[in-house]
Amino acid sequence: MISIVTSLYRTDRYLDKFSKRLAKVAKYLFDHNVEFELIAIANDPTEAEKAFGERFKQEKWFNFVSVPRETLYATWNRGVEMAKGEAVGFWNVDDRRHPKAIVEAAERFKQGADLVYFPFLIIWYLNFKNWSLPVKFRFDRSVKYDKREFTRSMRCGPFFMFTKDLYNQVGPFDEQLKIVGDFDWCVRAAKISEKFVLAKNSAGIFRVDGNGLSSGGKPIHVAENNIVYRRHNVLDKIVSVDAKLEEKYQIQSVFHKGKYVAINNG
Numbered sequence: 001m002i003s004i005v006t007s008l009y010r011t012d013r014y015l016d017k018f019s020k021r022l023a024k025v026a027k028y029l030f031d032h033n034v035e036f037e038l039i040a041i042a043n044d045p046t047e048a049e050k051a052f053g054e055r056f057k058q059e060k061w062f063n064f065v066s067v068p069r070e071t072l073y074a075t076w077n078r079g080v081e082m083a084k085g086e087a088v089g090f091w092n093v094d095d096r097r098h099p100k101a102i103v104e105a106a107e108r109f110k111q112g113a114d115l116v117y118f119p120f121l122i123i124w125y126l127n128f129k130n131w132s133l134p135v136k137f138r139f140d141r142s143v144k145y146d147k148r149e150f151t152r153s154m155r156c157g158p159f160f161m162f163t164k165d166l167y168n169q170v171g172p173f174d175e176q177l178k179i180v181g182d183f184d185w186c187v188r189a190a191k192i193s194e195k196f197v198l199a200k201n202s203a204g205i206f207r208v209d210g211n212g213l214s215s216g217g218k219p220i221h222v223a224e225n226n227i228v229y230r231r232h233n234v235l236d237k238i239v240s241v242d243a244k245l246e247e248k249y250q251i252q253s254v255f256h257k258g259k260y261v262a263i264n265n266g
Contacts, residue, residue, distance in 0.1 A: 001035040002106055002161075003088045004097075005079030007072055008040055011093045012048040013130075018093040019055060026061055028099035034106045037061045038091075039079045044069040073173035073181035077256060080167055089161035094207045097159065101201040105161050114195035115162040115186075117142060117155070118203030125209035132209060142198055150190035152234045154183040159203030166193055171264050174254035180224045184254075187232050191265055219245055227251060231263070 011018075022038060029036040038061060042049045045066050053064035063082070067075070080088050087109045091097050105116040124136040142157060149155060160182075170189045173181040190196065223245035229237045231251050253260035 001037060001085035001087075002029070002102060003037050003039060003079075003083030003085030004091050004102075005076060005083065005088065006038060006040045006091050006093060007043065007075040007079070008045060008049050008052075008093065009043040009069065010046065012046055014093040015048055015052050019052060021096060022056070025097060025099045025102070026059070029102060030061075032099075032103050034103050035085075036102075037063060037084060039063045039082055040065070041075045041079055042066045043075065071175050071178060073177060074175045076181070077172045077175065080164065080172075083164065085164070087161055087163050088167065089159065092158070092207075094209075095158070096205040098202055098204045101159070101199055101203045102161075104199050104201045108197045108199065109161075109163060112195060113163075113197040114166040114193040115156065115160060115189060116197050116199050117157050117160040118199045118201065120157055120159055120203045121205045123205055123207055125207065127209050139202075144198055145194070145196040147190060147194055150196065151187050151232060152237070154180070154186060156182070156186040156196075157203070158182075158206045160186065162189065169193070169264065171261070172254060172256040174256075176249055176255035177224050177227070179218075179221050180228055183225070184228045184231065187228065188263065188265065191232075224249075232265075 026036060026038070040053065040063070042053065042064065056062040057064060076090060087105065101118050108116045119139065119141045122138045122140060123134050125132040126135050140157065143149065143155060166189060169192050170185060173185050177184060219241055222239050222241045226238050226241060226246060227249045229235065250260055252263060254263055
């Protein structure tokens with residue numbers, strides 16, 4: 001089974017399109033004999049997000065959970081730990097996922113992959129009140145796996161998928177990080193496994209519009225990148241930023257379920 005985790009927090013503007021895309025993806029996967037579940041975790045949900053949960057509650061593949069607001073990576077950890085599937089991925093409601101790539105990933109996992117990553121399209125938008133204008137496009141073909149590069153840079157992209165066995169070996173996403181927990185986790189994973197496989201099919205469309213956590217350029221983003229670089233001894237990539245922004249982080253531990261735990265650094 002493939003488990004997809006979706007974090008919801010103030011996602012009203014995207015839910016209509018996401019609902020339509022989700023229904024199409026689910027149908028495609030089941031038509032291609034890929035067992036699938038969607039775990040939607042709603043942080044302090046709005047009425048629209050509750051209605052989204054009601055819309056799909058009769059589907060056996062759909063699981064909707066309401067929680068008090070928590071960090072993104074706390075929700076990701078929660079979702080992975082809830083997942084029934086042997087492999088897990090994430091789907092942001094403002095992004096598009098191509099089901100053909102998920103079908104390919106399922107086959108790659110059967111062939112022994114620990115982590116599958118994908119080429120994908122990035123679209124940048126300018127927002128004007130209730131409408132958005134696409135202003136820039138880039139197709140990211142991704143690079144073939146190279147252990148040194150994958151332990152220095154975020155090369156897994158936004159659509160990567162992994163086995164629960166790998167997650168259990170690597171450990172949880174670091175919940176003290178607000179933006180780059182996926183980067184840190186992928187570096188830790190690359191230190192443990194070399195069974196990273198680049199898929200042929202495009203995973204989907206990654207939306208950048210300035211509203212997301214990782215839209216770039218923010219001092220806190222720079223500071224968190226620095227924490228990851230210090231943690232993994234990539235000192236040549238550290239960028240100058242207000243030192244106070246880094247003081248609150250514990251570099252040699254990850255935060256999970258209210259406590260700091262030692263990192264499995266391979």
